[in-house]
Amino acid sequence: MELDAGGRAVRLSNPDKVYFPAKGYTKRDVAEYFLAVGPGITRALNHRPTTLQRFVDGVEGDFFYQKRAPKNLPDWIPTARIAFPSGRPADELCPTELAAVIWAANLGTLTFHPWPVRAGDTDHPDELRIDLDPQPGTDYADAVAAAHELRSVLEDHGVRGWPKTSGGRGMHVFVPIEPAWTFTEVRRAAIAAGRELERRMPERVTTAWWKEERGERIFVDFNQTARDRTIASAYSVRPFPHAPVSAPLRWEEIDDAEPRDFDIRTMPGRYAELGDVHADMDQEAFRLDGLLELADRDEKERGLGDMPYPPEYPKMPGEPKRVQPSRARHDDGDDGGTA
Numbered sequence: 001m002e003l004d005a006g007g008r009a010v011r012l013s014n015p016d017k018v019y020f021p022a023k024g025y026t027k028r029d030v031a032e033y034f035l036a037v038g039p040g041i042t043r044a045l046n047h048r049p050t051t052l053q054r055f056v057d058g059v060e061g062d063f064f065y066q067k068r069a070p071k072n073l074p075d076w077i078p079t080a081r082i083a084f085p086s087g088r089p090a091d092e093l094c095p096t097e098l099a100a101v102i103w104a105a106n107l108g109t110l111t112f113h114p115w116p117v118r119a120g121d122t123d124h125p126d127e128l129r130i131d132l133d134p135q136p137g138t139d140y141a142d143a144v145a146a147a148h149e150l151r152s153v154l155e156d157h158g159v160r161g162w163p164k165t166s167g168g169r170g171m172h173v174f175v176p177i178e179p180a181w182t183f184t185e186v187r188r189a190a191i192a193a194g195r196e197l198e199r200r201m202p203e204r205v206t207t208a209w210w211k212e213e214r215g216e217r218i219f220v221d222f223n224q225t226a227r228d229r230t231i232a233s234a235y236s237v238r239p240f241p242h243a244p245v246s247a248p249l250r251w252e253e254i255d256d257a258e259p260r261d262f263d264i265r266t267m268p269g270r271y272a273e274l275g276d277v278h279a280d281m282d283q284e285a286f287r288l289d290g291l292l293e294l295a296d297r298d299e300k301e302r303g304l305g306d307m308p309y310p311p312e313y314p315k316m317p318g319e320p321k322r323v324q325p326s327r328a329r330h331d332d333g334d335d336g337g338t339a
């Protein structure tokens with residue numbers, strides 16, 4: 001069948017193929033969902049290099065991340081060249097219209113992972129993205145409490161965030177920024193915000209990179225701001241049995257929101273009533289001076305420098321050892337005994 005996506009006809013093969021067996025939702029259901037929230041997801045992806053998370057056999061089958069643009073990419077879908085941490089380049093799909101979203105959905109794409117950059121400058125992020133990740137023993141309500149305090153942290157340092165559900169138990173807060181800083185500098189700002197949040201809520205929030213140190217707290221995943229790390233876009237479908245979506249929210253909604261309430265069946269109605277509640281994000285571009293000054297104070301006054309990068313990254317200047325604390329103690333000969 002063909003679908004009209006913003007005036008462009010896009011072919012949908014096997015529209016009755018079931019993607020969500022528990023609900024019976026098909027490829028066509030997914031595509032029609034994206035059409036219903038079209039302006040919203042197009043805004044979230046617009047001119048951004050985007051990795052596709054593809055589930056060609058539905059959510060109960062295998063999936064993979066497609067970073068490089070598929071070879072059969074239509075000539076009307078542009079690409080943008082990005083560089084991985086290794087320095088190797090790649091051309092990624094770069095949506096500029098709704099038809100590109102539907103074309104990707106036909107390939108089994110449920111979740112879109114846009115880089116925090118635009119095609120015109122892929123080395124300088126224009127979004128600071130903070131991932132509030134519940135650890136075992138915590139849930140969405142804990143993420144909400146952290147998000148409220150994070151809002152204060154950000155505003156105290158001259159920036160404003162827009163919240164959304166992750167599609168699971170967590171929350172994401174996106175801050176539009178001027179593309180004036182490198183990935184390393186933006187990551188440094190995220191670490192500073194996370195550490196300040198941790199100081200304000202030490203029993204409920206952690207920036208500990210090693211899982212053994214996190215406890216039952218909300219983890220501020222600062223490495224989601226590292227180059228080539230991405231966060232699911234607003235309106236992306238998440239691969240859980242009930243077909244939830246990453247739902248943009250207004251701050252006054254987050255306490256009463258239930259992540260499970262936002263799925264491919266319910267979000268179209270909300271969107272028809274409210275539109276894209278994050279539509280005004282593109283009208284702002286904040287500076288990171290306040291958060292980077294906080295990072296400077298952390299380093300000079302508290303001795304808090306960089307944090308470990310993910311294991312697949314090259315060793316970065318000023319980065320501490322990537323050894324989990326328990327292993328480091330063992331390697332130092334500390335077996336817990338006495339001399």
